[in-house]
Amino acid sequence: MSKDDPKxxxxxxxxxxxxxxxxTAEDAGKRLELxxxxxxxxxxxxxxxxRDEAELLAEYVKRDLQDLGAYLGSTGHDLRGWFVMDKTLVEARLFELMTSVADKTNLALAEFSRNLHEPAVWRTGEITGPGVLACLDCGKTLQLAKPGRIPPCPHCSATRFRRQHGLPSD
Structure with a gap:
């Protein structure tokens, strides 16, 4: 563990x-949430x-997968649009993993996202996967190239974000 981030x-x-x-979802045919x-x-x-860390991290993973499912189900775009960044900026292992989840469990992701009643809010201190988060206060974006803890907005120090979607420019 580093001094900068004890978690x-x-x-x-x-x-x-x-x-x-x-x-587990692939091998046992289970719903993604289970x-x-x-x-x-x-x-x-x-x-x-x-136990507390596992519970909290599972909620973060579910939030990200629900958002991914909602994005894929509503846009028909590929995973690059969810990350809003060139896939070369995303850790190769994680990109392959997320692509695999999206390809092989697209229906499960769509079903999983139906539980999402309102757009999710990402907060400083939470863990999330790679992508672009937009600050709810100033609108500036924060790019995350790998899973990690969400820092405060570098522009205004706010602590609440929404995931930004859209295809990156090539």
């Missing part, structure tokens, strides 16, 4: 949780995360 292990745990959820819950339990049972 830095959560960023890697985010990727592992998505990977385990995808594998697969995330199983990945949460496994992270705790293996001692990778405390």
């Amino acid at each position: 830095a292990h959560l960023s890697e745990a985010y990727t592992r949780m998505i990977e385990r959820a995808r594998t 697969a995330v819950d199983e990945a949460r339990d496994m992270a705790h049972e293996l001692g990778e995360l405390t």
Whole structure:
């Protein structure tokens, strides 16, 4: 763990949780939400995360997957538009993992996103996957190239964001 971020292990745990959820959903044909819950339990049972960390991280993963499902279901675009950045900026392993989730469980993602009643809000201190977040106060964007903790807005220090969607320019 680094001095700057005592919870830095959560960023890697985010990727592992998505990977385990995808594998469980594919292998056992389970709903993606249940697969995330199983990945949460496994992270705790293996001692990778405390129960509270696993619960919180599972909610972050579900939020991101729900938003991804809503985006794919409503636009028909590919995953690059959800990230709003060139895929070369996104960690290769995570891009492949998210693409795999999107390709193989597109229907599950669409079903999963139906539970989303209002647009999600991302907050400073939470963990999220790569992409672009727009500050709800000033509108400036924050680009995240890999899973990690959301910092305050670098422009106005606000703490609330929405995920920005759209295809990146090539």
